[in-house]
Amino acid sequence: MARWTGWIPGARRLDEWERERGSWVLCEEVRADVHELRALLAAPGDGGTRSPEHAELLRGAREALDRAMDVIDPGTHRRNLTASHVTTAQLHLNCARSLWMRTLTPGEVQSFLPAMCAAVKRHLAPADEHRVFVERLAKELREAQEAGRPEPLTEGQLVTLLTAVDTAHQAALREKLRAGSFVRIVRWMAVFLFCAVIGIGVLSALWRTAVPLCFTPAPSPGARGDYSVVCPTGAAPSVPAGQLDVRTREAAGWGDYIVVMFIGLVAAGIAATSALRKIRGTSTAYGIPVALALLKLPTGALTAVLGLLLMRGGFVPGLSALDSPGQIIAWAVVLGYSQELFTKFVDRQGQAVLDGVRGPSASPPPVPADPKR
Template sequence: MLGGPESSMAMNPLEDVAGKDACSWRQRALAHIAELQSQLDGLDGDSPLARGAQRHLNAAREAAAGKPTLAGAWSGFAVDRTWANIHQAEVALLRLMPDEELPWWGSDVLARAMQHLGKQDPRRAKLQEHLRHQDGKLTPQDRTLAVITLQAANISAQQEKVRLRSFRNTLLVSTAVMAAIAVIVGVVGFVHPAAMKLCFHDPATGPACPIGNAPSKWDVPVVELVGLTAASLVGAIGLRHIYGTSAPYTLPIVLSLLKLPAGAVSAVVGLLLIQGRFIPGLNNLDNSAQIIGWAAVFGAAQQIITRLVDEQGQNVLRSVRDSSRGAEKETS
């Protein structure tokens, strides 16, 4: 058993988050840390390598059991610190593992390499070839190769999460900017109805506005609300193409949020385009129902643009590999 102050922390790390709103990734990380701790406790705790592994586990436990913050969620500090230290502890355990227990690490290291390293990666290819001739068992002679391969796979796994977080943050900023634009447009339309009129005039039927037959301060807000509602319905239908993820970032939710302000803005812009005769074949709308109907159409039409963002989001999600997503990675 390991001794000293570094191992005096709570041996049941799940207790560290009792009473806290811990995310599922934190619970998975803490459970993995507990498993690594039990393996480390069965090894020689006096070697410098074992003491270093213990420090990494303590740092990972501290990061995973810490209180979630908005700044941490944005920067991914807790996620990166947790898994970077877990990965370093895994590498240290592989170095420390007795020769008689080493063979069973072969499949685990190879699976990690197949998840995160391309087929043409020389480390993965060489390890795979060696294990094929050794009935899948790792030998002491291949320990260094396994360590190098595991380190490379772990770095690739961390980079996958970084790319996912970066894309998520970009979407959040875009959603916030689009929401601010929608609010500004709504406020301008409310305060100065004459500055952004969404009314039409048909010589046969007379003027028509979103609300009644005269410009109103509620015209623009109502049109935005209709566009937002239509966008939410289209977004709900599109959820059938969205897959969940075990990654510590709620990318599918952020993808759905982007559609709402986009629908509100596109409804107003679409009616302005009709008013300016930029859409061939559309004449003046002659009643409020038609105006509201076209606002709904343009609100739903935001899917044409956000669909491309959805596809990119799914590509980013598919690049984040874990044991539940299969072991083969096609990229080189």
């Protein structure tokens, strides 16, 4: 975008805003992990010599790191960096880390055991065989070290341990993909509902007499006429029973639905704002709370209209005839706020998905120097 808008004053600021609007902080975290892992790959091991097998593993790790950097490079993508880019880069980063750790000796890998055990506990279920093995192995090694007889990892334990860590990383990726899928579904539903709100507003303005949002309360004792026609933006008092249909069409305004939906949208916005107190912060790249808040707005507009239509049809006993436009507006506020009854289930699911995403695993610490060398 910069090469097309570079001549516009302030375009650089716009490009910076566009970049930081995405997952910029998490992309920088991936870059920092890549730089750290590249330094570890460049450090000599095994006394400065490497076997052909280890050299091939390191080459594959470097290629994975290059691919991770390409994924989060904004110059290689036409679209803005999103959570999917961060997840894909983290996948390549985990692949590079796994390949690098397979070149370490069992003694070097053993120094990473606490961090590896934490990653396995974070993403795998307690009954998972990989987690059971890692926890048992960590307990045995800790007890042996406390007893003064430290035991090194065997080759078989090393392979199983690295496999368990890879499984944990795959589980973390599935959690992130689930979160991304949930956000996309919620956003598309919000877009669909917004389009429905706009469509209803346009159709009701063009054909205002098709389904008028008006009530016909009976007049109070002593009043002239049989009925009154009350609409959100107007009223017609003292209407004979035989002229109800005609006077209702005349009193119905083109902005009745628009006013009610706007009031419902505002009430839903207030409900979404009050729900922020229940939202906990997250370090993930998925805007689940924002998507849930956006879903509430068109839902409130639609519940306000549909609720008034149910009241007009006599579905709610005792509330089938409102007496003034002010009462209609007041009920639109209540019905718009009541969308919480429907969206609270989506909120619970969103919080469950958000709790399931633990964020990217921390990079392992540098390899400690061997005092025997």
